[in-house]
Amino acid sequence: MLDAALGDRQADRVVPPTGHTVWLTVLTATAMAFLAVFALALALATGRLADRWADSLAQAATIRVSAPPEQADAQVDALQAILAATPGVAESRVLDQSEQAALLEPWLGADLPLDTLPLPRLVEVIGTDDLDVEGLRQRLAAEVPGATYDDHTRWRQPLVRAADRLRALGWIALTLIAGTLAAMVTLAAQAALSANSQVIRVLRLVGARDAYVARAFTRRFTLRAAAGALIGTTLGGLAIAFLPQADPAGGFLTGLSFAGAAWLLLPLIPLFAGAVAFLATRRAALSALARFE
Amino acid sequence: MIELQGAGYSYGGAGLLAGLDLGLAQGSFHFLTGPSGAGKTTLLKLCYGDLKPTSGQVLLDGRDTRSLERDGLARMRRRIGVVHQDCQFIDHLSIRENVALPLMVAGRDVAAEAVNLAQLLGWVGLAPRADALPPQLSGGERQRAALARAIIMDPEVIIADEPTGNIDWEMSQRLLTLLAELNRMGKTVLVATHDLALIRAAKSQVSARVLRLANGVLSSGAEL
Incomplete structure (x- = not known):
């Protein structure tokens, strides 16, 4: 897929470079990746919290002797x-x-x-x-x-429910972020495609297959989105890493971090952003191509 | 290679061409003439699949263009070189790159064909202008560059739409000579033009047939 997405530099030359709109795509990808880091951290942290409460408290009870x-x-x-x-x-x-x-x-x-x-x-x-x-x-x-058996389930349940809900919100936020990125890239790609309709027409006339024309566009949008997402993910990751450590017992907010191997999920964000951009651009390009024989 | 069987084309209900029959034999040279607006460009577009007939059929290498899938059409176009009326260049690429474009999109190694490319540019007299951008060229230079691009893939058929439309007589002669040379090398050539002087001038160089398109009807003219 990487090869299909990137194509060759030669094919890339066929589409003229486009000034400041380049930076809009990069900036959008940066912002979306930055937000994605926090949404991911929220989803993972509340997930851990819910599991911890569910596990450690599941079997625990207190007996009070008055x-x-x-x-x-x-x-x-x-x-x-x-x-x-x-x-x-x-x-x-x-x-x-x-x-x-x-x-x-x-x-x-x-x-x-x-x-x-x-x-x-x-x-x-x-x-x-x-x-x-x-x-x-x-x-x-x-x-x-004098003894009263006090089961923890009573107060545990709403906490676990709240944590589960937060985790779901985190995943929904991630989905929305991916969707927004796809929409922004689609708009940018459509602008580029309509600005370059003459290029597309010429390429088709001299015998270019649709895949070749699409690649000329997917390459740059995939690279831009991935590069922007890399910047955003790095910034987001640093922000999380240097979040002030508060009271370890003080609720979930201070737990907004990645535990161990979860840090390895971060490099997936730029890859995923690249893949989203690739698919969005390809779709836009193929539908634009339908206008040319 | 190219065959029209009762082919017709209408733009949004208004019939322009109807019931055209035409077969281009290999190695033949045809002029297509007729008053402007008669549909010469439309007929040529039918021949390279840019338009699909609205009635009858157009066969490219025996295959109906309407049932030809997009990739198949792309491959077919590599075997039909076209000199478009308005040249159709990519303006930010140099003439050299524009001429090499068909090689590039076909996935051929452009560097490996550098010698051929240089020879071809020399043949159409554009070697000194190879690094210029299309908008910097004169009309005649653009037409010759378009011809170079049309033949770089060594096509079986060359279609030219008013190749001498906006160039002077001397340049028209040069272009015609190039087309005649290609025809002698065995290429099938179809040239649309309303320039009767050009057709007469061709007489001495090639044996060509003249097709006349008027009022949507194609009539076979005299052989030159």
């Missing part, structure tokens, strides 16, 4: 005994005081006198698929009255 201080230890022990005997519980762990302090710190400040506050005790439970949540709830109600 009891008077003197009974708390006994209830937590009883709870752990129950959990140890429950099939489907892979892991359970009592959060210690410093962990609880860390959880409350963003809301209540650093120097928290935890001992003076009547805090519930928290037990983190990682279950497997066989965990019978309803059965566990009933046993807890009967044997550890």
Whole structure:
């Protein structure tokens, strides 16, 4: 395809160079590639986020034990005994005081006198698929009255849904960008084709096949779009790479980046832009050629 | 190579040509004459597939032009050299490149044919003007360049539409001599012209038939 797209330089000479409209194609491709980098980053980052939430939280639950201080230890022990005997519980762990302090710190400040506050005790439970949540709830109600089983699914679901939606928006944005590039290249190619109708007519009259005439145009538009996209992708990639790193726990925006091998997707953007330009120009050229015998 | 069988052509309903029968035998030399507006150019365009007949048929090498696919027509045109009335050059390419254009579009190695190209340009007397652009040439030079381009692919048939239209008598004579030479080399030649003096002048050089096109009817004139 590369050969078909690029053709030979000799064929390229046949179409006269066109001043500033060259730069419009390059500029459009640059802008579209720059936007494509962010749309791709959005799609990939929200994808990772959705997967992470779905995976790490799928099996996690918290059991809260609210009891008077003197009974708390006994209830937590009883709870752990129950959990140890429950099939489907892979892991359970009592959060210690410093962990609880860390959880409350963003809301209540650093120097928290935890001992003076009547805090519930928290037990983190990682279950497997066989965990019978309803059965566990009933046993807890009967044997550890202060315990409340708090499934994470309730608040996880909307987050995963939101992340999935963002990912879909990212892909839609990428599709729109590709479509816009195709439309812009088509317009530019049509302008070039109608400005050069005499060239096309002469080429046909001296025995040029349609493919030859189309190549004379596809070569330059493919190269321009690919070159512009290369610039745009480089700029977009640099912008992403040097995005300020904020709190790693702070939402998806700071996660707007490429993870490892995902960086390798970036070189595909100029290739893809070139392919889009090639197809758009070819289509425009072949339909323009239909006017000449 | 070129055969018209009851061929007709009408522009948007108004019939211009109808029921034309013509066969160009190999090695023949034909003049096509007639009043301007009679459809000489249209008839020639039918002969190289630029127009498709609206009635009857035109056969190129035995194949109906209306059923010939576009690539097939392109290949056919490499075997029919045409000198267009308005020359049809690509204005930003030099004369050398314009003359070599048929080689280029046929995928032939232009560099390998450089000697042929130089000889051909010398033969039509354009060697010193090879690097000029078409708009910089005089009418006669343009016509000779167009003739060089028409024959660079060594075609079997050469069609020329008013090749002496806007050039002086001496230059017309030179062009006619070139066409006669090509005919002696075995090429089939069809020249449209309204210049009767040119036809008379050809008498001494070639044996040509004169076809007269008037009122949409083609009549075979005298043999010269």
